[in-house]
Amino acid sequence: MDLDTVRTFVAAADAGQFQEAAAELAVTQQAVSKRIAALERNLGVRLFTRTARGAELTIDGQAFLPHARELLRVAERAATSVRTGHRPLRVDVIASRSAQSGLMRGFHRAHPDIELDVVMLFDIETAVAAIRSGAIDASFRAVAAPGRPLPPDIESVRVLDEPLQLLTGPAHALAGARSVPLAQLAGHRIWMPGIVPGTEWTAYYDDLVAEFGLTIEATGPNFGSDALLDTIADTPALATFMGEHTRLIWPADHGLRRIPVTDPTPVYPHSLLWHRDNPHPALATLRAHLAAAAAGHDAAGTWTPGWVIPR
Amino acid sequence: MDLDTVRTFVAAADAGQFQEAAAELAVTQQAVSKRIAALERNLGVRLFTRTARGAELTIDGQAFLPHARELLRVAERAATSVRTGHRPLRVDVIASRSAQSGLMRGFHRAHPDIELDVVMLFDIETAVAAIRSGAIDASFRAVAAPGRPLPPDIESVRVLDEPLQLLTGPAHALAGARSVPLAQLAGHRIWMPGIVPGTEWTAYYDDLVAEFGLTIEATGPNFGSDALLDTIADTPALATFMGEHTRLIWPADHGLRRIPVTDPTPVYPHSLLWHRDNPHPALATLRAHLAAAAAGHDAAGTWTPGWVIPR
């Protein structure tokens, strides 16, 4: 199916005749006739009944028309998603199903008219470069890694402190605990595959390990969260950290337990980064939305690395 | 933009390389390369960065990908909307913004997974023919016109009795009334343009006129509901009938008044028609939904033509 053909169909349906549609599309009437005939051949149904005064839609044509319009709308949106200037707000998140995606879903619910595109970049370096080049408008990150302050043209604000919870299988020693103090995790193996060296994740967990004497194993390739959850569920000696707001796709309940961590609760600080001079109007709306959503949280009894920029 | 090209883009993005995508699509690698290059030229942005191990999405490519998938989904739905066998449930309503459309919206909310196509046919004759031919699955109508019983292979059920209200402008003599008895309308001019002779609307209003001595003018072409409402708002001597559930698109409030009619309240009987042997599974769901929605209404103090099939 060709979108020009669909456009021709819609034009002919609106005009009620091929001749006028042809004039609108700046082609001959014969071209319109051939396009419609080809579309009818493709779909296997007759879309118009040809009369002496033009062409009117059959029932099949009536049923097809709204779908055709929708198709053109979606094509238009797809094209504008990459057209420079007045394109949708483009935001980088660290992972789907993360708390950041949750924030963006909330923003979309609050402002359904604002067009959004969500992408996932590799690390903060890439994100900063993309922000500076204008390829993206904003990025959710944990800024900044120690010793690497943000460039002056990049602004940022803390938007969410997400408490980390321990995720264990049903046979884990701590599976029955209602909560667990952070210091008590010193003897347990905590497994976090897929933490890529050089990203801000690494810096965060390095500090957590250094300060509380934990044992975090980042070994092994990342086979995806399904494999991770499978292993956690089946291995009594292993646990992992997971953000409180992270949504699990867990069709079969393998008895996984989320256990809050206390004294202090490690929180992962999510910040929003954007370029000082970015003129996108929706960016200001997003910042206002996040500022309103972030208000009123309590930082007492929590831990973040010392290098994290204060709120 | 060509949907085959979009399909190629999605395949290449999923595969991570052109070669494998080409194999899936049963074309050569060079064809995929040319298609992607053409798409990039069309959109004016680079979608892939070519590496030694394949091709990975740029940020623009990432932003475009979900739109491309959506485009293919919509195209698929558009094609199935006219494909015979397992196509969406196709229902004929008398007008958009009518109570029937409201019923269908309610059904769609209750069963969002059921695909629907809504069409508007000319009259009950056309609708019955379309039902018999299988072109549509169901039709909302006021059955049956007097002396024209339904054929035995068409089944029907009353699904909604919609009270008619008087619609007047602010300067109309009855504009201030909280309600008006039907007999009291005898002296007033009631204007119903666009009532097409031969349709079941005509039969309904003919009976209403005959029984209560009203003056209903069906003269003049139908310039659309906007023009009708404009005229009603500006003309003190004119009023019109409108279904209680009919939704007005009325950007500027011209002070229109809806006045309930009593003693008795004329109600317009909406029935659902379908073919005895129609096997569409969603049809049974629709009938069950409408039966549940129709339960518990009170027919006391209302009027319908004598030829309307009883509930």
Place this chain on the structure above:
DNA sequence: GCCTGGCCACAACCAGCGGTTGTACCCATA
């Protein structure tokens, strides 16, 4: 009843799109 006007479909023709094969180039790896 026939002419006329308006509209659509078919035929013939042709440019160019979009496929193929062949080949060069690039880069990671051994």
Place this chain on the structure above:
DNA sequence: TATGGGTACAACCGCTGGTTGTGGCCAGGC
């Protein structure tokens, strides 16, 4: 440095999809 896997460019060509020309059909008016 050689090798293998991947992409891009060039040349070629069939067929899609446009054009012009023409015929058929139907409604309305003289």
